Structures are given as C-alpha cells and as structure tokens.
Amino acid sequence: MRLINKVLDLRRLDAGYDSLQTAPDDLVKFLKETSLAFKETANIKNIDFQFETEESSLEVFFDRDKMEMILYNLLSNSIKNTPKQGCIQLRLRKTENLSVPARNSNFPGKQGFAEISVSDNGRGIPADLLDRIFERFFISGQTGNRYPLDSGVGLELTKRLVELHKGKITVESQEKTLEMEGYSRFTVLLPLGTEHLTKDEMIIGFKNSEDSTIYPLSMLSNEFFDEARDLTEEVEQPENILPNEEEIRILIVEDNTEVRNFIVSLFYGKYKVDEAGNGKTGLEKAIEIVPDLIICDIMMPEMDGIELCKRIKMDIRTSHIPVILLTARTAITFKYEGLETGADDYITKPFSAEYLQLRVQNLIRQRVTLRNHFAYEMICDPAKISVTSVDEKLLKKAVEYIGEHMSDASLSVESLSSELGLSRVHLYRKIKALTNLTAVEFIRSIRLKRAGALLQENNLNVNEVRALVGFDDIDYFRNCFRQQFGTSPSEYAKKFRNETNMG
Numbered sequence: 001m002r003l004i005n006k007v008l009d010l011r012r013l014d015a016g017y018d019s020l021q022t023a024p025d026d027l028v029k030f031l032k033e034t035s036l037a038f039k040e041t042a043n044i045k046n047i048d049f050q051f052e053t054e055e056s057s058l059e060v061f062f063d064r065d066k067m068e069m070i071l072y073n074l075l076s077n078s079i080k081n082t083p084k085q086g087c088i089q090l091r092l093r094k095t096e097n098l099s100v101p102a103r104n105s106n107f108p109g110k111q112g113f114a115e116i117s118v119s120d121n122g123r124g125i126p127a128d129l130l131d132r133i134f135e136r137f138f139i140s141g142q143t144g145n146r147y148p149l150d151s152g153v154g155l156e157l158t159k160r161l162v163e164l165h166k167g168k169i170t171v172e173s174q175e176k177t178l179e180m181e182g183y184s185r186f187t188v189l190l191p192l193g194t195e196h197l198t199k200d201e202m203i204i205g206f207k208n209s210e211d212s213t214i215y216p217l218s219m220l221s222n223e224f225f226d227e228a229r230d231l232t233e234e235v236e237q238p239e240n241i242l243p244n245e246e247e248i249r250i251l252i253v254e255d256n257t258e259v260r261n262f263i264v265s266l267f268y269g270k271y272k273v274d275e276a277g278n279g280k281t282g283l284e285k286a287i288e289i290v291p292d293l294i295i296c297d298i299m300m301p302e303m304d305g306i307e308l309c310k311r312i313k314m315d316i317r318t319s320h321i322p323v324i325l326l327t328a329r330t331a332i333t334f335k336y337e338g339l340e341t342g343a344d345d346y347i348t349k350p351f352s353a354e355y356l357q358l359r360v361q362n363l364i365r366q367r368v369t370l371r372n373h374f375a376y377e378m379i380c381d382p383a384k385i386s387v388t389s390v391d392e393k394l395l396k397k398a399v400e401y402i403g404e405h406m407s408d409a410s411l412s413v414e415s416l417s418s419e420l421g422l423s424r425v426h427l428y429r430k431i432k433a434l435t436n437l438t439a440v441e442f443i444r445s446i447r448l449k450r451a452g453a454l455l456q457e458n459n460l461n462v463n464e465v466r467a468l469v470g471f472d473d474i475d476y477f478r479n480c481f482r483q484q485f486g487t488s489p490s491e492y493a494k495k496f497r498n499e500t501n502m503g
Contacts, residue, residue, distance in 0.1 A: 020164050022061040022197060023206035027114055027190075028053055028092060033299045033328060034068055035090050036306045038075045046084045053092040060114050061194055061202065066161045073154040074118040074186050081184070082122040091117045094192070111193035113167075117185055124182030125173040133171065134159045162188055166196040208328070210256050210349075248272065248364060249289065253282030253296040253308065254326070263295060266353055267360070279303025283311055286318050290429040293363060295356075297349075298327045313342035317426045319390045320433050322363040326351070371436055391434055394420060398431075402446045409470045413439040447471070448484040455493040462489040 035051050042049035078088050096112045125133065134155050162169045167190045176182025194202065249272040254260035257277070264273050274289055276282035280302035286294060294312065298305035305325050312318045322344040345359055401419050405411045416439065417427040424439075431439045447469040454465045463474060466489075471477035481489045 020066070020197070020201040021063050021203055022165075022201055023064075023203040023208075024059050024061055025064065025208060027058045027060040027062070027116075028055050029057070029299060030062075030064070030067070030328075031071070031090065031092055031116070034071050035075065036298060036304060038079060040306055040310070042079055042082075042088060045079065045082075047079065047082050048085075048087040049090075050088070051090045051092075055092060055094060058092065058094060058114055060190055060192060061197060062165060062190060066164065070158050070161050070188065071116075071118075073158045074188075077154065078118050078120045078122070078184070078186075082120040086121050088118070088120045091115075091119070095189075111191070111195075113192060114190045116188040116190070119183065119185035121181060121183050122176075124175040124184055125171070126175045127173075130171060130173060134169075162190075165190055167191060210259065210328075248293075249274065249291040250360070251276065251282065251286055251289065251291040251294045253277075253279065253285075253294065253300070253305070255297060255300045259297075262353075263356070266357055279305060279308040283308055286312055286321065287315065290318060290426065290433065291321060292367070292433065293360060294321055294323045295360070296323060296325055298325050309343050313390075316390060316394060316420075317422060317430065320367075320430065322367055324356075324359060324363070367433075371434055394430070395434060398442070399446060402443055403450070405470075406447060406450055407468050407470050409472045411443065411470060413443070416443065444480060445484065448481055451477075451481060451489070452485060452492065455489060456496045458493065458497050462493065465489065 031053075032051060035049070039049040039051075075088070075090070082088055093115050094112055095115045159169050167188060169186060169188050171184065171186050173184040174180060174182055250267055252260055252263050252267075252273060252275045254263060254275075255278050260275055260277070264275055267273050271292075274285055274291065276285050279296070279300045282294070282296060282300075283303065296305045296308055300308075305327075309323045309325060312321055312323055323342070324345045324347060325343045326347050326349050328349045344363055347356060347359065398416060398420060401416060402411065405415075413424055413427065417424050420427060422430060428439050431437060431442050435442060437445060451465050451469045454460055454468060455462070460468070462478075466474055466477045469477075471480070478488055481487075481492070485492055487495075
C-alpha cells in the first residue's frame with residue numbers, strides 16, 4: 001500500500017495536480033514528534049537514534065503531509081540500511097547557505113535556510129551509484145551492483161517533494177569496505193520566510209492542532225470518523241456489553257490545558273475522568289489509580305507519549321490498560337512504525353470529537369470481551385489457555401499458585417499478591433480489570449470449579465471435597481457452591497452419578 005501511494009503521488013506530481021499547501025509551524029517540534037516512532041523502531045534493532053538541534057524553535061512554512069513523507073522516506077531507508085549497534089543522527093540547524101538555485105527570479109533567500117540532515121554509519125552507497133539514486137525505479141540490484149534501494153520510487157519522490165518546497169536535497173556517502181567504515185548523509189535545505197511562495201501555496205488563516213478553538217467544531221467529514229462509524233456498524237454489540245459506565249475510569253494526559261479540558265468535557269459525567277499535564281505525572285497517576293483507559297498526547301514535557309505508553313505496557317500493574325495516543329502527524333508514520341510501542345490506537349490531531357468518543361467506546365467493549373474470555377477460560381479450564389500476553393501469564397501463574405495451595409484454608413489475597421509481586425491494591429485492580437471479579441471472588445471461584453470437578457468423579461463425599469478445596473465451614477461451602485452452580489453440592493454429585501449409571 002505504501003508503494004502504491006508513492007507511485008500515485010509521483011503521478012500527481014507529473015500531471016501537475018499535486019500543489020504545495022504550506023503553513024507556518026515549528027520545525028523543531030515537527031521533527032521531534034515525527035522521529036519518535038522511528039526512535040522506537042531503532043531501539044528494537046539496537047540502533048542508537050539521536051535527534052540534535054541547537055534551535056529551541058524554528059518557524060518554517062512547509063506542507064505537513066509532504067514534509068512527513070520526506071522524513072519518512074529518509075529515516076526508514078536509514079534504519080533499513082544501518083546494522084545493529086549502529087547509529088543514526090537526525091540534525092536540524094539554521095544556516096545562511098545561499099546555494100539553493102531559485103526556481104524563479106523572485107526568490108532572494110535573504111532569511112537563510114533550515115538544514116535537515118539524516119546520517120548513519122551503515123553500509124554506505126557505492127560512488128558509481130550516487131548520481132543515480134534519485135532516478136525513478138532505479139534499483140541497483142537489477143544491474144548486479146551491491147546496494148539494493150528498495151522499490152526505486154521513494155528517493156525520487158523525496159527529491160520532487162523537496163523541490164516543490166523550492167528546496168534542495170543532496171547526498172554524500174562512503175561505501176563500507178574492509179579498510180573503511182561506511183556512512184551516508186542526506187541533507188535537505190528549506191528556504192525560510194515566504195518570499196519564495198505564491199499565495200496559492202500558503203494556507204490562509206491556518207490553525208495548528210494545538211489551537212483549542214478548532215476542536216469544538218463538528219468536523220463530521222473527517223475520514224477517520226467515517227471509519228469509526230463503519231467499525232461500529234460491522235459487528236452488533238449486545239446492549240449490556242459495557243459494564244456500569246459510572247465504574248469506568250479514564251485518564252487524560254495532555255500538556256495543552258485547553259485541549260485537555262476539551263477532551264475531559266467529552267467524557268465528564270459519563271465516566272470518571274482523571275487528568276495529568278505531562279507524561280511523568282501521567283505515569284504516576286496511571287500506577288496509582290489504574291484507570292480503564294488512557295488517552296495521551298505524544299508530544300509532552302518530562303516524558304513523551306511513546307515512552308509513557310511503553311512503560312504502561314511493560315509494567316505488570318498497568319499492562320492491561322488500553323492506550324490511545326494523540327498525534328499531530330498522519331498515519332504514514334505512527335500507524336506503521338509507532339504501533340511497535342504497543343499503543344491500542346493512534347488518532348490524528350485535530351480529531352473529530354465524535355470519532356474519539358466512538359474509539360473509546362469500542363476499546364472499552366473490546367476490553368470487556370477480553371475480560372469475559374479470561375474470566376471463563378482461566379477459571380473454568382486454565383489448561384486450554386495458550387499464553388500470549390503479560391496479562392494471561394499473570395492469570396495463569398495466579399491459577400497455578402491457587403491450585404498448588406488449594407487445600408490450604410489460610411490461602412489469602414495477601415499470599416497471592418506476594419507470590420505475584422503486586423501490592424494488595426494493585427492485585428485487586430488487576431484481577432478486577434481482567435476478570436470482573438475481586439481477588440477474593442477469583443480465589444473462591446477457582447476452588448469451587450475444582451470442587452465441581454471432584455464431585456463429578458463420584459469418589460468423594462461432599463465433606464471430603466470441602467476439605468480438599470480449602471473451605472473450613474461446610475455451610476459456607478454449600479452456600480458458595482449453590483451461588484456458583486445453581487444447585488447444592490450433593491444434588492450436583494447426584495446428577496453426575498445418575499448420568500454415569502444411565503450411560
């Protein structure tokens with residue numbers, strides 16, 4: 001799909017249908033957010049990814065979608081061709097370099113340029129190929145050379161998009177040999193100011209995704225809202241699939257106060273809503289309150305949303321919590337690269353309010369369905385569960401521990417929480433979130449399931465079974481058994497004895 005989109009973009013450029021739509025934005029913040037997803041991908045490959053700049057901010061007029069495509073192509077190529085333990089550097093600086101050839105005589109370049117460079121210590125590019133890498137469909141492997149260049153359209157598209165910005169892209173490289181390390185460096189120069197742009201190439205009255213005034217608008221034409229509606233209509237959900245909505249707790253983590261207040265207003269009164277103003281505080285609150293769902297911005301001080309999501313998913317106390325990340329970037333970066341972080345959904349800012357509400361509702365429904373699955377399979381027949389997640393491993397360990405101490409009437413929530421390495425509070429919230437049972441109910445249900453299995457074997461009487469599953473009081477055992485199976489232990493055993501005789 002990405003390859004098809006690249007070819008279509010090239011065809012639009014060839015036909016003159018793809019125009020520039022620029023607006024002022026902070027290029028420093030743009031690069032930071034776009035590179036976050038690639039940083040995570042680089043970490044997985046044990047590549048040191050660095051973003052460096054001496055600029056605290058740098059306003060540049062650029063087309064966001066096209067600039068994101070430029071960065072995507074350069075960074076993804078760099079990651080593909082950098083070995084493990086390698087290094088990739090994304091740099092930004094302001095320069096007075098006036099070497100960019102103007103496409104029209106009205107382009108003076110008086111305000112200088114933003115210089116973006118992507119360099120790596122990978123295999124490098126053979127010298128005889130440097131002049132051809134921006135050619136359409138050029139793949140060196142077809143000519144017997146040593147440096148495969150993907151599909152051969154990404155770099156040409158990158159060059160065309162840079163030139164559409166009246167900028168310039170250059171490359172320098174050294175092929176890796178036995179005697180010399182390899183490297184590659186792509187440099188993009190973008191002119192500052194607006195003198196090089198026509199009125200048709202600038203968006204008048206542009207508001208970026210951090211402007212809270214755009215959020216209360218309906219925006220029902222948003223393509224993601226249409227997608228959400230389709231997802232909702234695909235499967236009929238039972239009316240009672242959601243738990244009591246008053247019990248659902250959502251944590252909103254967003255550093256922009258006005259945007260955060262708007263998101264809070266979408267769910268206030270329907271769910272319990274907590275909020276945090278940065279990633280560090282958000283992580284602390286998530287561990288403290290263990291919410292049912294987290295909505296988190298990606299670009300925040302103290303700790304970005306990618307790091308927050310990764311820590312949420314790696315912590316056994318919070319790994320079950322669905323996370324929605326909000327990003328000002330498009331799907332090209334985060335929905336492909338960023339999903340490595342374990343986020344359950346990415347929503348592009350500015351977003352449709354109704355779309356966000358639908359996605360929250362759908363994720364809660366999915367969590368309830370998964371919780372019912374855990375509650376039934378892990379309690380009724382734990383042996384049937386294949387361990388595929390941190391949460392399932394935790395439940396499996398809990399069931400095994402209870403099974404090993406089944407006849408011990410002193411088995412308690414405290415001993416189970418100690419075995420699992422969780423506090424009593426976090427164990428309660430974890431078990432409740434995964435099975436909709438309290439920790440006490442969870443232990444009791446497993447014991448009663450074992451009691452039912454023993455009674456089906458017809459070898460033991462009710463009192464013997466009661467002792468084997470850790471109940472001290474026979475009357476309490478009978479009452480609990482009736483609540484679980486809808487009949488008394490003796491009647492339950494008699495039923496299976498009759499079925500055996502009939503057989």
